[in-house]
Structure formats: C-alpha cells, structure tokens
Amino acid sequence: MSDVRLCRTFQTAPAAVPKDDTAKYLRSGLEAEGFQAPDWLVPDMEDGTAPDMKEQGLENTIDFVPEYDFPGEIWPRVEWSYEDESFRERGRDQIDRLVAEIGDEIDGVVVPKVGRLEDVERAAAAVADAEAEHGHADGSIGLSVIIETGRAKSDLREIAKFGEDSRLTALVFGPVDYAAELGGRDFGDGMPRWDGLLEELSNEASAGDLLSIGGPFDDLFKERAGLTYYNADAYADQVEHEASLGLDGSWSLYPKQTIQANTIHMPTPEELERDVSKIERFNAAKREGTGAVTLDGQMVDEATFKNFRNTVQQVRTIHETRPAQTEERYDEDLLERALELELSYE
Numbered sequence: 001m002s003d004v005r006l007c008r009t010f011q012t013a014p015a016a017v018p019k020d021d022t023a024k025y026l027r028s029g030l031e032a033e034g035f036q037a038p039d040w041l042v043p044d045m046e047d048g049t050a051p052d053m054k055e056q057g058l059e060n061t062i063d064f065v066p067e068y069d070f071p072g073e074i075w076p077r078v079e080w081s082y083e084d085e086s087f088r089e090r091g092r093d094q095i096d097r098l099v100a101e102i103g104d105e106i107d108g109v110v111v112p113k114v115g116r117l118e119d120v121e122r123a124a125a126a127v128a129d130a131e132a133e134h135g136h137a138d139g140s141i142g143l144s145v146i147i148e149t150g151r152a153k154s155d156l157r158e159i160a161k162f163g164e165d166s167r168l169t170a171l172v173f174g175p176v177d178y179a180a181e182l183g184g185r186d187f188g189d190g191m192p193r194w195d196g197l198l199e200e201l202s203n204e205a206s207a208g209d210l211l212s213i214g215g216p217f218d219d220l221f222k223e224r225a226g227l228t229y230y231n232a233d234a235y236a237d238q239v240e241h242e243a244s245l246g247l248d249g250s251w252s253l254y255p256k257q258t259i260q261a262n263t264i265h266m267p268t269p270e271e272l273e274r275d276v277s278k279i280e281r282f283n284a285a286k287r288e289g290t291g292a293v294t295l296d297g298q299m300v301d302e303a304t305f306k307n308f309r310n311t312v313q314q315v316r317t318i319h320e321t322r323p324a325q326t327e328e329r330y331d332e333d334l335l336e337r338a339l340e341l342e343l344s345y346e
Contacts, residue, residue, distance in 0.1 A: 006317045008265035010172060010213045011038035011252040012077065014048040015057030022053065023060040028255070030068040035259045035325060038252055043076045045094060046112050054079065058094055062101045071321055073107040075144060080123065082115025082151060092126045099130035099141055108142025108169055113177060115151040117158045124166055143167045144211075147201065148174025150181050156200060160208035170211035171201055172251070176218075190219075193241065202246040214242035216251040230256055239264045262325070266318060267311045269330055275311040276337050282308075283342055305345045312338050 013029040016022045029041045043061040045054050061076055078094040081087035095109055111123040127141050145168065147153060162168060178184075179191050198214065205212035217238050222231045239250045239261050250261040267275075278295050282305065285293045293300045315338050319326040326335055 005211055005248070006314075006321065007039045007073075007170060007211050007213060007249040008318075009038035009252045009258050009261040010040045010042060010075075010170075010249055011258050012042040012044040012048050012216070015043040015045050015061050015076070016049050016053040018050065018053065022056055023064050026060055026064055030064060030070050032255065032258070034328075035262045036255045037071055037322070038258045038262070039072045039249065039321075040075050040107075041070060041072060042110055043074070046077045046079050048077075054090075058097060062097065065102050065105050074105060075108050075110050075142070076106060077110040077112060077146075080111045081113045082119040082149060087113075088122070091123075092129075095126050096130045096133065099127070099136060100134045103131075103134055103136045103141060106141065108144060108167070110144045110146065110172070112146040112174065113148060114145045114159075115149055116155045117162060119151075120145055120155075120159050120162060120168070124162075124168065127167060139167050141167065142169040144170035144172060144213075146172045146174040146177075147197075148177035148181070150178075153178070153197060156204050160204035160210060163205075163208040163210045168208075168210060170213055170248075171205045172213040173198065173201055173215040175215040195245075198242065198245050198247065205248075206246065211248045212246070214238070214247050214250045216253050217257070218253060220254055220257075230254075232256065232260065236260055236264065263329075266325070266329065267315055269334065271311055272315055272330060272338060273334055275308040276334065276341060278308050279305070279312065279341055279343065280337070302345050309343050309345075312341055312343060 011029060013025045015026050017024060026043055029038070032038070043057070043065070045057040045061065049057040065074055076098055078091045078098070079087050080091040091111065098106060098109065109127060114120050114123060123145065124143050127143050128138070131138060131141055145152070145159070147156065152159065160171065173194070175191060175194060178194075184191060202212045217235045219231055219234060221228050235257055242250050243265055249265055252258040252261050278300070281295055282293050282300055315326060315330070319335070319339065330338070
C-alpha cells in the first residue's frame, strides 16, 4: 500500500433540496462514475442545505449512503459554530445520529466554523463520545475541520500539531466565511486569493501529516453575448494554483469541477514518464555502484529522489481506489512500469 493519502476532490452535495426528490444532488454524487466521482463526497447539512431542510438532509444521508457502493470516502458536513452553543449542540446530535446509524459507512465528519484549538478539541470529543456510545473502535471515525475564522487561523499551527496524534485528518479552507469575519471587501475583482493563508495551510498540514484542501469556487457560470457557459478556465486556474502551493486537493461544487480537480491533482502522463524514467535510471546506476548519480544534468540526492517518488506514489494511490482513471489516463506500459518500480532510495 502507498503511504500517500488521497483527496484530490472534496465535493459538497446538498443533503436536501426543495424538490420532489429532496436527495437529488446527494444521489447524483453517490452515483457518479469515472472522473466525475470525487475522492471525498461530503453530504452537506450545513450551508449547502436550507435551514428548514437540515433535518431532512440528515435523514437523506442516513437513508441513501448505505444504498451505494461509493468508491471514495464519505464525510458528512454537520452544523457547528465556535460562538454559538446551539449550533454545536445540533452538530453533536447530528454526529451522534450519523455514527449510530451509518458509522460503518462513513469515514469521518466535517466540522465547519471552528474557533481556537479548544473548539477543535470539543469537536473531536463529540466524535469520540459517539464512537464509544455506539460501539465503534476508537479513532475509526475521522474529523476534518474548515478553517474559516480568524481564531482558527490564529491557532492553525496548534490545531495542526493536535492533528498529529488525533483523529484530525484534513484542514479545509473556507474563504467566504473567513472574508466575512475579517470584514473583507469585494471591489469588483473578487475576493483575495489568500496566498499567505494557503501557503501556511499547506505547510502546517504537511507538518502535522494532515491533508490540505482549497476553498470552493462558486463562480460556476459566465454569460457572454447571450450565451451562458461553464466557467472552466477560471476554476482550472484556481486548482492549478492550489496544486502549485502543495495543497492535496480542491473543493468541488459541481460534477464538471470534480472532473477538473481529479485531473489536475493527478500527474500528467508526461510527468509520470519523466519521473519513472529517472527512478529507473537511478536504480540502474545504484546497482552498478557508480556512486553519485546525475540525471539530465541534475545531481540526484534523497530530496530530489523524493520528488520523483511522490509522483509515482500518487499514481499508485489513485490506482488502488480508481483503477479505471489510471488506466484511462496512462499508457498500459507506463502504468505497469510505475506500479512495479522499486522506490527505495538506499
């Protein structure tokens, strides 16, 4: 098994909507196949579901998740707020119901609007209490938190350190609530990209062995000359930017976004060929005992080797859960070479 963890796509789906089929979007996510299937599907009982439909959203999640053999992970987003006990109480009740009813079907819960470290610890305790109450092994239900408050940003390092030895799994950025809490203004060009925060998120998550996930891109459609079209270029720009900063995945609101995020957070065939070839040549030189190894003018040490290896490990991890994606994206010979390659530096 690879030691790379996978969450290229964090797709939220409203758990209930005001339609005849209230679970329409939840079922759509559960039924998705190929590159439309997210690595993490997040049934949303918080901002994505209207206030008067949250109870229905919880029931839909409990009813429909077990009906599908979803290939990725299931992480329901519950209600929470560091500044409002009534929200936290609803969140505890939702966590308890989810763990009691479908604890074997979910991988964890997503808790939004956390505050300082103490609030993250409260959320972790709520999950632990539900586990113990309903007979699940300690640590079997994960916790991911959305960093969207000034307090959580201020305690980001402490929160990540807490994650090293706890059920905390991922740090997710929530730019809309974060901007609102800071009093950020939109002067017509959109909100900031928050580069400094994203870099810190990527760094602290990496230091704590956590996943880091970028925020949602909700400018889904554009209109020009009377034609409405999907805003693919702008979303791709955001995802590529997040990938360049080392974030593990991106937030998706729409199936077409999921296709793009799954693809961008996946090595290209050219990247895979390049790094497989370099490892093959490094291994050959190592067997011959030639000492220092230079490939294409680059001296290969343990750090550079690790970059080559990361590419191969990412592909192996995707192949473990989504072989149809790797088989579609890569030449059969190249994929076989990547899967059989010796990845030890020594």
